[in-house]
Amino acid sequence: MIRIRNFILHKPHGYLSQFIYEKKRHKKLLGELYDFPEGTMAIGRLDEDSEGLLLLTTDGKVSEMVRSKTVEKEYYAQVDGRITEEAVQLLKNGVEIGFKGIKYTTKKCEARIISELPDCIGEGRKIRDERHGPTSWVSITITEGKFRQVRKMTAAVGFPTLRLIRIRVGTLSLQLNAGEVIEVENFFTHKP
Template identity: 40%
Template sequence: MPFNYYVIYKPFQVLTRFGKEDGKDSLADYFKVPSDVYPVGRLDYDSEGLLILSNDKSLNNKLLDPKFAHEREYWVQVDGAIDDPAIRQLRQGVQITVDGKKYQTRRCNAEIFNTEPVVPERNPPIRFRKNIPAPWIKLVLREGKNRQVRKMTAAAGFPTLRLIRYRIAGVTIEGIQPGQMREMSQREIYGLLFG
């Protein structure tokens, strides 16, 4: 049986599944794929960006097994003028709560964007406040706890306003907009993820 591989840009406020829940939009409202295709991993309802869809179970295992520690790059708009001490704190790891227990995040790459990244408009947009800056930072993690990025920026004192997953290993959302999809071959996606 041939496997299918899709790279999608999951829009804001869309569930990372094909079934409905509480009248919320799901992937089925945006993407038409074979019925045995499912999301590899997850992306929160209020987050947006890169999601891989496939019916290749071995891809799922390789991508989600912590021992492989694939890089995941997030573009995060934060509330307030984040500074170098907060960035250093994020790089070294911060304490968050996971399943009711304290957890120290691993070291990661963190930096402030010098110029605002070019990203699609979000609907609805983040709340604009004239006197409070909302800069963008880049976080590159090698782990993926539930709501980890939001918990990390909050722990550093700068809550997340908007969160976009831009990249997993070599796969990015470059050139696709929210609600769009790009089909890939097994060779292509495996090369970008594990090459």
């Protein structure tokens, strides 16, 4: 019997959500953070510039279930400028973005302005200094996952994303520091 293994990772900025990169430029890969067993796959992806909660498994069925439209994914986005309640309301109702060369209206979602960040995020990496204007944070919870969707959503309402962190997948919340990995028996019964 093959043992299924599951991992929770706080993916740092600058890493690809993959184990192999076949192009010429060197990229930081997940295997540099931990000695994952052969056959481990990321459940969903976070692009190189995004950070936060990433689930990994050796079981394709678990991966398929977590990626389904029934599991919420919550992101904290640091945006350019002071996001307004009007922009948050637009996000909640769905906004038009481009996806694979066609226009797409996102599904309704949860969104709110964030005034205080959890310790696992803290100040994090410095995006820019105050000379370039203010920034603010917004939480966006979606069940779909189009390519770079949250970044496109904030840009569509006039507040481009500067930093993006996945903070929650289903009932699992980010509680690790950047680069930390833990192995869990089951994602859905894990208690921090």
